Amino acid sequence: MANIKVMDSHLANMIAAGEVIERPSSVIKELVENSIDAGAKHIEVRVYEAGRKKIVVKDDGCGMDREDSTLAFKRHASSKLLSERQLFRIKTMGFRGEALPSIASVSKVTMTTSTGVGVGTKVVIENEEMSVEDYSSRKGTIFTIEELFYNTPVRLKFLKTDVTENANSLEVMQRLAMSRCDVAFDFYIDERHVFSTSGRGDLLEVISRIYNNETAKKMMKVSYEDLDFSIEGYIGKPELAKSNRYYMITILNERNVYIPKVQRAIIDAYGDFIFNSKYPFVVLKIRVEHSLVDVNVHPSKREIRLSNEDRITDAINVMIKDTLLDRKPLTAGPSYIKEEPLKAPISPKIEEKISFLLDDEEVLSDVSITRPSIAYKNEVKPVQVELPSLDEEVITPIKEEVKIEENKNVSFKKPLLIPIGQIHNTYIICQGEDGMYLIDQHAANERINYEKFDKELNSSIKVVEPLVPYMINLSTSDVMKLTEERLNLLSKIGLEVELFGSNTLKVRKMPLFIKELDEGSYIEELLNQVILKDKVDLSSLRKHVISTMACKASIKAHDKLSLREMEDLINTLFECNNPTCCPHGRPTIIHFSKYDIEKMFKRSGI
Ligand code: ADP
Numbered sequence: 001m002a003n004i005k006v007m008d009s010h011l012a013n014m015i016a017a018g019e020v021i022e023r024p025s026s027v028i029k030e031l032v033e034n035s036i037d038a039g040a041k042h043i044e045v046r047v048y049e050a051g052r053k054k055i056v057v058k059d060d061g062c063g064m065d066r067e068d069s070t071l072a073f074k075r076h077a078s079s080k081l082l083s084e085r086q087l088f089r090i091k092t093m094g095f096r097g098e099a100l101p102s103i104a105s106v107s108k109v110t111m112t113t114s115t116g117v118g119v120g121t122k123v124v125i126e127n128e129e130m131s132v133e134d135y136s137s138r139k140g141t142i143f144t145i146e147e148l149f150y151n152t153p154v155r156l157k158f159l160k161t162d163v164t165e166n167a168n169s170l171e172v173m174q175r176l177a178m179s180r181c182d183v184a185f186d187f188y189i190d191e192r193h194v195f196s197t198s199g200r201g202d203l204l205e206v207i208s209r210i211y212n213n214e215t216a217k218k219m220m221k222v223s224y225e226d227l228d229f230s231i232e233g234y235i236g237k238p239e240l241a242k243s244n245r246y247y248m249i250t251i252l253n254e255r256n257v258y259i260p261k262v263q264r265a266i267i268d269a270y271g272d273f274i275f276n277s278k279y280p281f282v283v284l285k286i287r288v289e290h291s292l293v294d295v296n297v298h299p300s301k302r303e304i305r306l307s308n309e310d311r312i313t314d315a316i317n318v319m320i321k322d323t324l325l326d327r328k329p330l331t332a333g334p335s336y337i338k339e340e341p342l343k344a345p346i347s348p349k350i351e352e353k354i355s356f357l358l359d360d361e362e363v364l365s366d367v368s369i370t371r372p373s374i375a376y377k378n379e380v381k382p383v384q385v386e387l388p389s390l391d392e393e394v395i396t397p398i399k400e401e402v403k404i405e406e407n408k409n410v411s412f413k414k415p416l417l418i419p420i421g422q423i424h425n426t427y428i429i430c431q432g433e434d435g436m437y438l439i440d441q442h443a444a445n446e447r448i449n450y451e452k453f454d455k456e457l458n459s460s461i462k463v464v465e466p467l468v469p470y471m472i473n474l475s476t477s478d479v480m481k482l483t484e485e486r487l488n489l490l491s492k493i494g495l496e497v498e499l500f501g502s503n504t505l506k507v508r509k510m511p512l513f514i515k516e517l518d519e520g521s522y523i524e525e526l527l528n529q530v531i532l533k534d535k536v537d538l539s540s541l542r543k544h545v546i547s548t549m550a551c552k553a554s555i556k557a558h559d560k561l562s563l564r565e566m567e568d569l570i571n572t573l574f575e576c577n578n579p580t581c582c583p584h585g586r587p588t589i590i591h592f593s594k595y596d597i598e599k600m601f602k603r604s605g606i
């Protein structure tokens, strides 16, 4: 007797739902994408009790006629893909015809829809039963999803707290809004208005509305065009750096996708503009000829395959580097205020409105997406908040020496600066040909030292044997973590240690530069770096070493300097490859042009 049976369609749909409908935010994604495909210009989304109770998606798209409104819930029923040929030139968000039957198999669905011609239709699907009746003829579609996962208790159990689920939904909505700036979005959580966008097609305006105005002001415009692709978007100034990688947003042909190589290119381009474990804030829109993209790789279409990936990746890398290095070296002061005007400033209420999302401990910096200005102040240790679709990039342990990239070709013209004096023993005031310059002495010194140590570490590292034997006691578990590979990594930065007894390490050689620091505590810190982290690589270890040394060896704020010392500091600063910011991305110099000063004093003739 045959054992194989063909599944009934309900079971097949539930299995498919397992792939595409993981949590409330996946319902939102699928329904909003359908609205977009239906040509909607305005989409409103409301979630209640984190989507557990109800999700409503309302659009003003083309709607469906009576026949389509029931067909839509059949598996593999789609109006978007008709031939195999089209599969390789997908222009719509959907094409698999899986979302509606999947959603309907795990919830109660009410859909009202109309093409605007004749009477509309209301379809209710509950417990596999479908009922159809006449409804109003308002053009567009409204989906109401209730009791999500009522029949899949395990999935329900795996939902996180309301705060986390809401944060996921918010993230999905933010990304959809950025992907389609030409569509107006309204998003509500439990009747609170979270954000709205105007649909005017301006990405910077959308960024200001979904994050805030301050963030938008710190974004720099980038663009690039080639024969078969183009890129445009905004990249955040280094001070916007985040403690997680979720802010590197790439939108390919209006679809938010994750392209690991592009992510690496972005991180690499920021190089030492950003400190250690921070990640840049970038929103890039890439347009590629549709036939060069394979969207049919991942059920929720989050990953794609690109034919010309390497060229795109290189272009992004160079474009970002150039923009960061071109960044007017000596800006700020009053000129910050003159930055690109925003068409529609965000209402200050929005942040307040969404602040409820963040009352819960669970949503810490990983989901601080919603309140950037607060997030900077309280850099709270990130807690694992599962943002399901965002795969962590796997950092493989060292393969080869990775250099910290610095663009050596770009040199900044040093303005003629005459130090006048110091204020608060912290900032050096200089007179230049065009106005006044304020230099943060600690930041400047950090930059100088950073580049000095970087050079030292890039060439051969001078090592010395400690004069007196240097021993470090470790716990057994820490000793076990010091694999040969990790010890090798340490030796590449000049620290050679060997096991001496079962729990003691003996330092055989250490880098000469360590002499300039508090050597004992620094060696321990280095060991911790390789012991405590699950994955370590040479490039991040080097970056850590260099920045810590730069910071520790630098003159402090509050050190009194003579005019001669100030002059030396300024001269050395301008010998750096990147004199404009410290390794943490903070500015080293602020320029008040003569024009700015005269304007502040409201002097005539300007
Ligand atoms: P897909 O989007 O992959 O085609 P779905 O299951 O998501 O599959 O949707 C099935 C079909 O239902 C779509 O192809 C479309 O014709 C129709 N549909 C779904 N949502 C809407 C909507 N909001 N407005 C108009 N038509 C819709």
Ligand code: MG
Binding pocket: 030, 033, 034, 093, 094, 095, 097, 099, 100
């Ligand atoms: Mg769809």
